[in-house]
Amino acid sequence: MLFRSVLVSALLALGACASAPKPEPVDVDVTVSPAADGTWTADYRFGKAAPAWAFARSAVTEADKTPWRAQAWTVETPGVSLKRIGRYDVLSADGAALTSVRIRFKPFTEQLEKDYRPTLQFSDGGQAHYTNQFEIVPLTSAAAAESLPVDVDSETVPTTSRLTFDAPGRRILYGGSVLDGRVVTGTGSGGYAYFGDAEVIETPALAAVIDPGIPEWLRGELDAYTPKLLALHAEKLGPPAVGRPMVFAAWGGADQPGVSLNGGVLGGLMQMDLRGQRVLNPDKPVKNLARWFLGHETAHFWLAQTVRAETGADNWMMEGGADILAVRALGVLAPDYDPTRRLQGEVDDCLGLVGPNEPLAGALERGEPQAQYGCGAVLLLAAEAGLRKREPGADAYTFWRRLIDANREDGVVTADDWLAAFAEATGDAELTAETRRFVTEGVADPAAFVAKLFARTGVAHSVGADGKLKLGAN
Template identity: 40%
Template sequence: MRLKTALICAALVGFSTVAACASPAVVASQDPSMAGDGRVDVSVERNGDRWTAEYVLDRDAPAWAFFRSALLRESRQPWRPAWWRVETPGVVLERIGDYDVLRSTDGGPVPRNVRIAMTPRPGDLEAEYDPALVFSDGTVALFSGQFDVIPLESAAAARALPRDLNGVDVPGGPASVTWRDRAGPVLFKGERAPQVTAVDAQTYVLFGDATTRRGEGITTVIDPGLPRWLGDELAGFTPRVMAYYAQRLGRAQGEAPTLMVSWTGPTRSLSSMGGSVLPGLISMNFEGEGVLAPDAQALARAHWFIGHEAAHFWLGSQGLKYQYAREAWITEGGADLMAVRALKAINPAYDDRAELQREVDDCITLAAGKPVASAGDRGDNRAYYACGAVWGLVIEAAERRAGGGDFFDVVADFQRRDNDDGVLSRDEWLGALTRLSRDPTLANDISTMLDQGVANPSAVIARLFQRTGVAFRLDNGRVILI
């Protein structure tokens, strides 16, 4: 059986974009009868301050690797060994290769029943969903996919697992997870229930009494501690920008989305926005004194942030997805450019050139001498956003010359051509660029930046812009948009 990686999108730290994106799994069930049918069963429970995950494993194996084992962004350390404690004797949790692994201490099979005590806390992961969103009133939302495990023939076999499991067949499959809170119902996909059992749900499950509000095509769950101006902007601007995307690209697939927003607190000297998109859900987290008051910079970044996350309902979540994690530039850079174009359309005073210049500058810095495709391995996920947006400008300019359109017309064409499997591959993206421009050297130059790296990205980007008609000038070797 094949497990599929999930989509993790923008995270803004100190108003800098730093995350990557992976394609979402789509199979979900709320049918309790599916539990125990050749699957690992997990019961996740909150009882007061105690959180537990009770595993019932479906086979004998000396080790089990956690399918999602991303590192914490700031420290680049694994989070589970510090936040989870195995209570079952003879079982340990440790990092092996790129994965967190449950293994038996005697080399034999891990017991079929394993109990883990959890301590949910805020944590920003590299190119992955945060395991928990912690609200200021004690409400906690847990990401459903963090409990999936893979049986291994040995603990050492974890070292052979590739970092990117997109398209890789592994044994087992997604776990059947049951969620319950001794204090009352949980919130699952917009609905309250005393208990929920789901397989591959791809969502956050909310424990607590957070208030939900419905309106203008979106349900909001907003931390009561969030600065009021920011909550109002999120609730008001999100439907506006999504309406613009729907006008240009058609209605987003699936049900009306839920916006879930947590607040870490007014940390001094910090302005942090983080978030991700799942089918039917936008999750966001804010932190820092820099967002306490609605100054112009904070407002502009909040709008851009909302625009980027909302864009993934068409490019990266419920819409077109990339094939492999190394192709995150397709959806992340595309969402960046969609956000810029949407914000300019909604507010003509928006300084779109400044935002796009930042993309150009960051791409040049992060691509110098390094292949962009492997940026995620280095923790340089920002390269996917910046260089993807720069290449988005290139294909947009080719579209403009060919038919007078913009980047939304490019995405609309991708929708028409690639809607059968919902995947927009690198070959399809570069093929479209060649078809529009009739210049195969453009795709060749981008491929070189992706696979080999270039010593002077400024020169390569200048050539790409010159051949497609992106307006720029060179100032002491720096590419400056005009």
């Protein structure tokens, strides 16, 4: 295996170097502790008077669209209830201001809809808890939760907080440090705190905790592919702003058929959860799915963290970019990989989710986030092909490296920045103007626009008698 194990003290800062800050008054002070029976407690102490508090991250389960806290959290403080109001889980006590609340919870490990798993469960008993599941904001009343917008956090509703994981005798990995039994951070810090004794593995490109329960054939693939992938991204895109990334890969077991692969990137951490019966034995499509998934998520250390979109509406640049960079990485590191099916899926998603006169920038408002991936990938394919006509050997990495270098200082790539780079890559002002309309206003015939886009830039494709656009080798 290409990963090599090292002493944790050589990889991470020792706990003594990461001492807890001096306590200071905060609106919410939360202490999370393990119990002997496998449950945990979360003790909330409120420094701000409010009759109700809403959990900022209140996603439903992906499988059955039900609130997950109702399945795993129990309020032990008399007179306090945890109820679903509107989009949010809300703590309240019949109008009285809350002072302290104790919650007992079983770590919830199932996939949520458009959010991170509250807990990653490792097969050796280790667990990684998502800090933002504890983030909470004050309300003027429980009923006020009905009118809260889709995205709420402690910045939009100004709330200071302190989150302490208090687990004496347990080894904790958090924020680049190994700590002995205690972590102090904020409830909205956006990371995972790992509790367990798994081996920490490193290369010059990354550090990782890989679940020993992942079937050996795929664990070996993760060991071999991931460091080469991170090294390639760094070579092509420059150093990531997050420094050396860390990866948590957990095995969720083989209870369900098929394969499930979920995860995401937070700060300098990528987390992933693998599960399903197809993972048990060597399987080339599963291997390529895992490789592509790693490529997409790790690309976000650059496309989202080194530079980010100005608004969520413009995340088509980041998501479509990560999709295509994952494909191009496979082309370098696994030359037998055929990207045609994956790229055709991008075209189909784009044209299936953006209708006549619907702007790509409005995809999130329309409830079609997958359009950002598909159409972002389609536009990058065209930019890449146009650039390659002018500079043989150039690719999506080349296009994005220039955008990153030009915007690394302020860390923001706007849609205008991207479109200016598209204009430079293609040398086609008319096509750039039409692409801008597709993004900001919508076009009357999206399929005709994409066909024209590909024809003018040189993306191999054909249009069938049924009008369907079919990609060639790209």
